Amino acid sequence: MEIERLRLQGFRRFGEVELQPRPGFNLITGDNGSGKSTLLEALHLLAHGRSFRGRVRDGLIRHGDPALGVYAEWRLGSGSLHRAGLRHSGSEWEARLDGGAVGHLGELCEALAVVSFEPGSHALINGPSEGRRRYLDWGLFHVERAERGGDFLMLWRRHARALKQRNALLRSRRVDAQLEAWEHELAQAGEALNTQREAHVARLQPHLDAMVAALLPAAGTATLGLNPGWRRQDLSLADALLLARDRDLAQGHTSMGPHRADLRLEFRDLPGREGLSRGQAKLAALALLLAQAAYLAAQDGHWPVLQLDDIASELDRHHQRRVLQALHASGAQVFITGTETPAAVQELELPTTRFHVEHGRVEALG
DSSP states (O other), rough: OOEEEEEEEETTTEEEEEEOSSSSEEEOOOOOSSHHHHHHHHHHHHHHOOOOSSOOOTTTTTOOOEEEEEEEEEEEESSOEEEEEEEEEEEEEEEEEEEEEEETTTTHHHHHOOEETTTTTTTHHHHHHHHHHHHHHHHHHHHHHHHHHHHHHHHHHHHHHHHHHHHHHHHHOOHHHHHHHHHHHHHHHHHHHHHHHHHHHHHOOOOOOHHHHHHHHHHHEEEEEEESSSSSTTTOOOHHHTTTTHHHHHHHHHSSSGGGOEEEEOOOOOGGGGGGGGHHHHHHHHHHHHHHHHHHHHSSSSSSSSEEEEEHHHSSSHHHHHHHHHHHTTTOOEEESSSOOHHHHHHHHHHHEEEETTTTTTOOOO
């Protein structure tokens, strides 16, 4: 997957700006606060329906503008050109994909696969479990789209609806046939969702092995696992929900199930995730993200777009070299930002398309 054109309107400091990246490495430089990260953020918003730096209504829209706009053109390999655009006012949005109206942001997420590594990515390792569930489900969403026509998304929505209905009944203190029916639905969808997550984790493992060996060899072997969100080794989800019903009624929400699941990552030669240094956590997060990108590439036949925001400040020169070598070997289109050209890019003499951001404009340097 390769982006050929990216255009922003009313996005943070940019009134209107356009970028025409090339295959391979695209380096975006500029002073701190110039808007380098905003270019990556805009593409991430288009592909994920959310920013990696906050909500749309919390500062993404340029002051004085009614809405922001993001437009992109891309190709899958040598295939036809695809187009997508998103306009967001902070409270309402509208989007188009290949000339047609978009009814759900998931349609954009399905069409455009972008993997972003940014300063907050270490939270994938030592942050709340919600981020790790989102990581798993994003990967499953794209793999299921490629393999089986998107049944994961239908299953995820089925589970989310059942969970919402059970929680509403718990808050109203209703114990009747309706609660039992939604518990049955939640148990069925939850067990199926967990089965797909477990299979996805197992298939990720060899790709993670390769990325850890390339990026963080001092960690030794890495092992992925899944905590399902209830004591699955002892109970079915249906039994777990029944046993927890009194407690859930008192608390007003469902206390166990796939919405409480967590990804487990252990390294043979490093401490648990709480004991990792910030640098180790960042490299572990990057290994996870690139492992998933490699898995998607194996399924789809092409890599997703990769974005690394401020790589020089996030990784030392030695690890920059390791990362860039792995990215170069993949053949993926890569966006990198920095206040200047990272030393590892110069040392490796990687073919790179360069852009510079200054005073709300983007200049192509060749």
